[in-house]
Amino acid sequence: MYQYDAYDQRLVDQRVEQFRDQTRRFLAGELSEDEFRSLRLRNGLYIQRFAPMLRVSIPYGLLSARQMRMLAHIARTYDKGYGHFTTRQNIQFNWPRLEQVPDILADLASVQMHAIQTSGNCIRNITTDHLAGVAHDELVDPRPYCEITRQWATFHPEFNWLPRKFKIAFSSSTTDRAATRVHDIGVHIVRSTTGELGYEIYVGGGLGRMPMLAHKIRDFLPEAQLLSYLEAILRVYNRLGRRDNIHRARIKILVKDLGPAKFTQMVEHEWSQIDRTALDLQPQDLERMKAHFTAPAYRHDAASDRSFDAAVAADRAFAAFVKRNVRPHRMPGYKIVFVSLKAPGVAPGDITAEQMDLVADLAERYSFGEIRSTHDQNLVLADVEQKDVFTVWQALRNAGLATPNIGLLTDLICCPGLDFCSLANAGSIGVAAEINDRFDSLDHLYDIGEIKLKMSGCMNGCGHHSVGHIGILGVDKKGEEWYQVTLGGSAENDASLGDRTGPSFSRAEIADAIERIIEVYLEHRRDEEETFLQCYRRIGMAPFKARLYSEEVAA
Amino acid sequence: MILIRDGAIAHDDYCALADDAPLPTSGNFIVSLERWLSEHEPLRASAAANIGIRLPNTADLADVWPLIADRPLIELQFPAFGDGRAYSQARLLRERYRYPGEIRASGVAVTIDQVREMYRCGINAFVLRQDQDPQRFITEWVRAREILWYQTSPGAAESVMMRRRSR
Structure with a gap:
């Protein structure tokens, strides 16, 4: 995996020192609440419902054993003995003390880790396939490109104060396991018809309250020109992205408002004028990076x-x-x-x-x-x-880490919800637990098979509900928790956004509603090979709607 | 208002000229882009020694550059702490248009917490926000020159990638 050299280490150390000073000034009353807020967010620090929450970056989801031990140390020393892995391959600690955060960052820096740009309106952690380097269907290892992009994005002086957060994901395989089409930029590493490596570029995907799939704006970008092209996209966005309404500030809205064709034309025009000499990757840059991601010494016997x-x-x-x-x-x-x-x-x-x-x-x-x-x-x-x-x-x-449920209904993904997050409308974790209990035995009985249930506690969509085969979204109605259900979403190559079933369900009804959805699937599927998603795409919403709303849902 | 220019407290030798103020008879002035666009001929002909331009952060340099290219000073605006549009303008001015004059930052984001990025994008003069300590600001400006960056920047120390290449 990537190992810092003296430069990387100095950059991270510089940031620890800068944030220590900012925290000191805030505590001394020299820095306003508002300004400290946007500065601390760029260091992964939220102030949550009960306590600060620190989000630590795990670039493209890769960790060493030594780094994992440091996370354990942090959980024990500064938190309540546990951490929470997120849908962006990062980890969050929910109970650190504000005054101690600079020390936590210093501890992280000692093992080449940080919390830089894990929040705030800047370029966030770069994500990719969790099977990078070992997947059967991979063209090349995407991680060298992720690391190159991570370094380019880290403390980028021009793009640290964007209209809104910005997420980039890479995929290099037949099956997209990184949900690239719901990212601000999705990069697919491809080979051209003449055999050269390069990228397909997608822009303007996103979840949250206006879920959208990204548009392809370039069929083939040569391998060396990645950073100049990213820079062109970011510059168009930084200049023209909306800043008057936080809910319309993501790049997806700009792409939608301009239209993908016009947006593409603007990016291409900007790109044609960028001085690429300093940005283009030279063979030695790529070689150096690729050398960090070589295959381990596998035993041949x-x-x-x-x-x-x-x-x-x-x-x-x-x-x-x-x-x-x-x-x-x-x-x-x-x-x-x-x-x-x-x-x-x-x-x-x-x-x-x-x-x-x-x-x-x-x-x-x-x-x-x-x-x-x-x-x-x-x-x-x-x-x-x-x-x-x-x-x-x-x-x-x-150790309780071997539940045989990867890809099954009980392998649901979920945001921290009302229990921790100040934005949430719903106690996602409680609902997750109830669904888990209910289906744990059912999975064994009926072999429900692969199904992605994703749940978010609010419109911001941290639980990626819009691309769940079954999506659940917590909404607030007059102070009560209600749950909106969508069916048929997917974050893979066949990416699609889920369709709403209809009116939302109360906290008391939601687990029953999910059970009815599963019943309809089990009754209609051709055989055990037909997954929930395939079945839904074949039979459509009607049978599900009928079961959910024609009868009293609550038993 | 305190002005820091190239790392030192400087006497501000420019005054802002309101859009409805009469043409100046002497001295250095900064006028809005709007006024410059509508009155650049009389302004050029006026007795003012130097006239700089205050650029809204929504201005597209591709459109206005030919009209401001010969100005000695361009003021960029940071109207909110989180509004980073002028960063792109600064970089374009220095890199694409090779602007050699003074790029001055004004607005509520001109603080010790953003001087590093401003410096690195090519801004060389700063109208400090009222509550900022000028000595501390200068210390941060010096720091901005010393620290490492992954990104290239015109006229500033070379990027990490370039250092690695030359090793």
């Missing part, structure tokens, strides 16, 4: 192992784990192991300090010391030799 198949045959619980939480690796004899952070009774994405230490130990012993976080709020040990999977499973299971 790993595939000769027979114990893995034997254990699957002998142990049903292990077989269930393998079926749901283990994926094929492109290297024979290796497996990709998902660590589920969706155990029944636990808020999605939550992990204790002890669990973090355990995952760090397992990564060190069995997966070349690296861990990935996913935008579905789970973790991945990407390079486990198949002979070790059983041992890893046992350790995970003892």
